Amino acid sequence: MQIAPGVRRLVAPNPGIMTGPGTNTYLFGEKELAVLDPGPLIPEHVKAIQLAVSGTIRWIVVTHTHLDHSPASKVLADATGATLVGQPPPNGESQDQSFFPEQVLNNGDRLATDEFTLRAVYTPGHASNHLCYLHKELNWLFTGDHIMNGSTVVIDPPDGNMNQY
Numbered sequence: 001m002q003i004a005p006g007v008r009r010l011v012a013p014n015p016g017i018m019t020g021p022g023t024n025t026y027l028f029g030e031k032e033l034a035v036l037d038p039g040p041l042i043p044e045h046v047k048a049i050q051l052a053v054s055g056t057i058r059w060i061v062v063t064h065t066h067l068d069h070s071p072a073s074k075v076l077a078d079a080t081g082a083t084l085v086g087q088p089p090p091n092g093e094s095q096d097q098s099f100f101p102e103q104v105l106n107n108g109d110r111l112a113t114d115e116f117t118l119r120a121v122y123t124p125g126h127a128s129n130h131l132c133y134l135h136k137e138l139n140w141l142f143t144g145d146h147i148m149n150g151s152t153v154v155i156d157p158p159d160g161n162m163n164q165y
Contacts, residue, residue, distance in 0.1 A: 004138055006030060006115055010048055012039035014068060020151060023068045026142060028135065031055040032113040035082070036133060036142060037063055038072035046072050050079065057082040059103075059111055061118070063144025064127040065096040073099055085111065087099035087129035092159050095127075105131060105136075125165025126153050 002008050006029055007143040023039040033055055039045055049072075057080040062070040065086070073096075076082050085103045088093040105111075107122035118135035123146045124130055133142045145153060155162045 002039050004140070005163075007135070007138070008052060009044070010052060012045045012068075013042060014040050014045075015161060018154065019068050020149070025100035027052055028118065029055065029058075029113055029115040031115065032058045034059040034061050034085075034111060034113075034116070035076065035116060036061045036118075037069045037144060038076050039070075040068050041071040041075060046075055046079075049076060056080075058113065059083050059085045061105075061111065061133065062099065062101075063129040063132065063142070063146075065099045066094055066127060066145070067096055069144065070096040070099045085132060090159050094156070095159070124161065125155060126160055128159050128161065128164070 008027040010025045014022050025039050026036040028034040033053055035057055038060055060073045060077050060082045073084055076144055083102045083103055085105055086101045089097055089099050105120040109120045110119045119134040121132040121134055123132045126145045130146055130148050
């Protein structure tokens with residue numbers, strides 16, 4: 001579903017108490033793309049992402065490494081040659097330990113094409129490696145699990161930290 005010029009949203013088929021209708025995956029751009037939060041490793045969702053892309057996936061970007069946000073990253077990167085971007089996972093069972101970013105982003109770092117610029121905003125609390133992304137051209141903040149629609153954010157210690165949130 002197109003939600004703005006050059007921005008599409010797909011919902012992973014993983015509905016549940018922690019994910020609502022499913023994990024949101026965003027596609028930025030048309031020619032050179034960034035995929036934000038490819039979601040869990042569900043083959044039909046990975047295929048849906050690939051079918052929705054008209055250009056080349058340059059980056060696969062994650063907000064954080066919980067199991068509903070990043071596990072599809074490696075399969076998608078292997079299939080497309082895209083660069084994995086985000087922060088490495090902290091220790092813990094709820095973390096995707098298979099996510100190894102080739103490009104580590106910190107607060108203020110940018111990803112840019114002729115079509116869009118994303119700026120990383122470090123937002124720990126829900127997860128210690130959580131990043132939101134500001135889409136400069138739209139002035140929209142893509143918040144991952146930092147802000148949720150219709151629900152409160154889970155802060156699950158020890159990685160989740162209400163003081164940091």
